[in-house]
Amino acid sequence: xxxxxxxxxxxxxxxxxxxxxxxxxxxxxxxxxxxxxxxxxxxxxxxxxxxxxxxxxxxxxxxxxxxxxxxxxxxxxxxxxxxxxxxxxxxxxxxxxxxxxxxxxxxxxxxxxxxxxxxxxxxxxxxxxxxxxxxxxxxxxxxxxxxxxxxxxxxxxxxxxxxxxxxxxxxxxxxxxxxxxxxxxxxxxxxxxxxxxxxxxxxxxxxxxxxxxxxxxxxxxxxxxxxxxxxxxxxxxxxxxxxxxxxxxxxxxxxxxxxxxxxxxxxxxxxxx
Amino acid sequence: xxxxxxxxxxxxxxxxxxxxxxxxxxxxxxxxxxxxxxxxxxxxxxxxxxxxxxxxxxxxxxxxxxxxxxxxxxxxxxxxxxxxxxxxxxxxxxxxxxxxxxxxxxxxxxxxxxxxxxxxxxxxxxxxxxxxxxxxxxxxxxxxxxxxxxxxxxxxxxxxxxxxxxxxxxxxxxxxxxxxxxxxxxxxxxxxxxxxxxxxxxxxxxxxxxxxxxxxxxxxxxxxxxxxxxxxxxxxxxxxxxxxxxxxxxxxxxxxxxxxxxxxxxxxxxxxxxxxxxxxxxxxxxxxxxxxxxxxxxxxxxxxxxxxxxxxxxxxxxxxxxxxxxxxxxxxxxxxxxxxxxxxxxxx
Numbered sequence: 378x379x380x381x382x383x384x385x386x387x388x389x390x391x392x393x394x395x396x397x398x399x400x401x402x403x404x405x406x407x408x409x410x411x412x413x414x415x416x417x418x419x420x421x422x423x424x425x426x427x428x429x430x431x432x433x434x435x436x437x438x439x440x441x442x443x444x445x446x447x448x449x450x451x452x453x454x455x456x457x458x459x460x461x462x463x464x465x466x467x468x469x470x471x472x473x474x475x476x477x478x479x480x481x482x483x484x485x486x487x488x489x490x491x492x493x494x495x496x497x498x499x500x501x502x503x504x505x506x507x508x509x510x511x512x513x514x515x516x517x518x519x520x521x522x523x524x525x526x527x528x529x530x531x532x533x534x535x536x537x538x539x540x541x542x543x544x545x546x547x548x549x550x551x552x553x554x555x556x557x558x559x560x561x562x563x564x565x566x567x568x569x570x571x572x573x574x575x576x577x578x579x580x581x582x583x584x585x586x587x588x589x590x591x592x593x594x595x596x597x598x599x600x601x602x603x604x605x606x607x608x609x610x611x612x613x614x615x616x617x618x619x620x621x622x623x624x625x626x627x628x629x630x631x632x633x634x635x636x637x638x639x640x641x642x643x644x645x646x647x648x649x650x
Numbered sequence: 651x652x653x654x655x656x657x658x659x660x661x662x663x664x665x666x667x668x669x670x671x672x673x674x675x676x677x678x679x680x681x682x683x684x685x686x687x688x689x690x691x692x693x694x695x696x697x698x699x700x701x702x703x704x705x706x707x708x709x710x711x712x713x714x715x716x717x718x719x720x721x722x723x724x725x726x727x728x729x730x731x732x733x734x735x736x737x738x739x740x741x742x743x744x745x746x747x748x749x750x751x752x753x754x755x756x757x758x759x760x761x762x763x764x765x766x767x768x769x770x771x772x773x774x775x776x777x778x779x780x781x782x783x784x785x786x787x788x789x790x791x792x793x794x795x796x797x798x799x800x801x802x803x804x805x806x807x808x809x810x811x812x813x814x815x816x817x818x819x820x821x822x823x824x825x826x827x828x829x830x831x832x833x834x835x836x837x838x839x840x841x842x843x844x845x846x847x848x849x850x851x852x853x854x855x856x857x858x859x860x861x862x863x864x865x866x867x868x869x870x871x872x873x874x875x876x877x878x879x880x881x882x883x884x885x886x887x888x889x890x891x892x893x894x895x896x897x898x899x900x901x902x903x904x905x906x907x908x909x910x911x912x913x914x915x916x917x918x919x920x921x922x923x924x925x926x927x928x929x930x931x932x933x934x935x936x937x938x939x940x941x942x943x944x945x946x947x948x949x950x951x952x953x954x955x956x957x958x959x960x961x962x963x964x965x966x967x968x969x970x971x972x973x974x975x976x977x978x979x980x981x982x983x984x985x986x987x988x989x990x991x992x993x994x995x996x997x998x
Contacts, residue, residue, distance in 0.1 A: 436671070443936040444679045444689070482681075482940025484749060523942065524934040526838070593674070624674040629863050636671040 451476030804836030835903025
């Protein structure tokens with residue numbers, strides 16, 4: 378009886394070992410498949426990093442401060458990372474621009490700095506068109522020490538909304554050119570401006586959630602891609618026109634408007650893989 | 651054909667999305683004399699906070715002064731009309747600034763004794779031996795047992811290092827005389843940078859009402875507090891010995907606020923003349939012709955409900971008489987030194 382029992386135990390152990398080894402081999406196969414799938418996906422994906430510099434023309438109007446529209450020319454730098462998979466685009470975009478705003482009649486100039494960071498994920502509907510969403514953080518600051526207690530005006534907003542992208546390769550004279558068009562329209566924002574109606578105290582700033590009836594922003598972009606020379610197979614050049622417009626209702630029939638037209642005419646595109 | 655259609659759509663989208671910003675913006679204001687006059691009147695009408703306090707009928711002022719506006723008047727003539735209208739507000743915080751002139755109303759200072767003579771101090775009290783701290787923002791004199799600190803303008807930044815130095819230098823003194831006479835104000839932030847060194851506890855120091863809309867009474871109430879400085883060492887504060895703040899009618903705006911708030915600090919005594927007022931923090935706009943205009947946009951009250959636009963009464967009122975001045979005596983400083991030397995903890 379004792380012998381039979383020990384035989385059964387040994388048998389059970391042997392069966393368990395076999396099952397385990399089979400199970401391990403299944404897991405191993407699954408892992409191999411996963412790695413293969415990942416490698417295939419990685420092999421299919423492209424990553425670009427591009428740097429663009431250029432000039433921006435900005436018009437700013439904050440009717441809490443003045444009804445004047447302040448124009449100015451800014452220097453702009455932009456860094457973009459684009460990851461393209463068979464199904465999606467992943468964009469990371471950083472822009473910083475700085476310059477001077479002034480009316481010809483103004484006694485003192487206004488120094489301005491704008492920064493924008495945006496991240497978007499777009500699903501490819503077909504080879505030329507993609508649609509998705511974008512989250513964007515924008516900060517605009519303006520300093521004019523002549524204005525004393527309201528020397529510094531700023532707005533910082535984080536917004537979310539849909540984005541579309543169209544891109545097409547065009548062959549001209551046996552060379553590959555490219556055209557890209559992007560449009561983002563945030564539908565909801567969260568942030569604050571300083572100062573607001575009363576330009577002396579931070580407590581009275583416009584802040585909170587900005588809904589579409591109060592906050593409108595449009596970012597649109599047209600990019601032309603020129604063919605790379607034979608000496609630089611991993612690089613080519615883009616020329617782009619980018620328009621970023623923000624409108625925020627400040628209440629009391631006041632509004633904040635900031636329009637930045639950026640012409641990026643020098644750039645480098647580095648294909649990482 | 652299909653491709654052409656796509657490109658057309660892109661072009662239309664581009665044109666529409668790149669060119670519609672003006673639809674959102676308010677039109678650029680005109681620059682003719684009447685338009686500029688209207689901007690001046692409207693800005694003051696919507697933001698100024700003392701029409702009732704000053705008993706000014708602003709609508710009547712518009713009627714009166716608009717009659718002087720003509721289409722062909724030159725810039726200086728337009729400036730004079732706007733200046734005359736703004737003068738009715740009797741407010742040194744109301745200023746129209748052009749490239750050729752600045753409008754102001756100094757009437758508030760004219761009917762009071764000066765109560766300050768820097769030349770007497772330099773020649774007969776300091777013998778030309780003042781210490782210039784932080785580029786001259788603070789002028790110090792060591793009376794051996796009392797530290798005299800003259801802060802010339804609240805527009806000059808008060809750094810942490812300066813206040814550390816002053817508090818440390820005063821550690822072994824009987825007290826500090828903080829002379830703010832003829833300090834015309836500046837940044838509100840500097841009030842707190844100084845006052846926070848003189849208290850160990852949070853002190854309620856007054857009320858402020860800020861405009862939040864165009865209506866006359868569209869105001870938001872805020873309490874004003876002095877919070878203690880978070881010191882690493884005991885020498886970064888001066889809270890246990892008397893501080894005498896010297897004031898005169900030339901103390902305006904931020905200095906006026908400081909006097910109001912300092913009166914609530916237990917070891918501070920305000921001595922001298924009534925301050926000049928300026929109880930409304932001004933805000934600025936730029937007009938379409940490039941001139942800037944600022945007006946008072948808040949109302950402030952001390953803890954007893956007194957509107958400080960007309961000035962802050964000191965704890966101890968002392969004027970420098972003509973007889974004392976002729977003897978080269980600064981009666982206010984003499985009193986402050988005596989107060990510190992005879993009363994280790996000044997009663998507030």
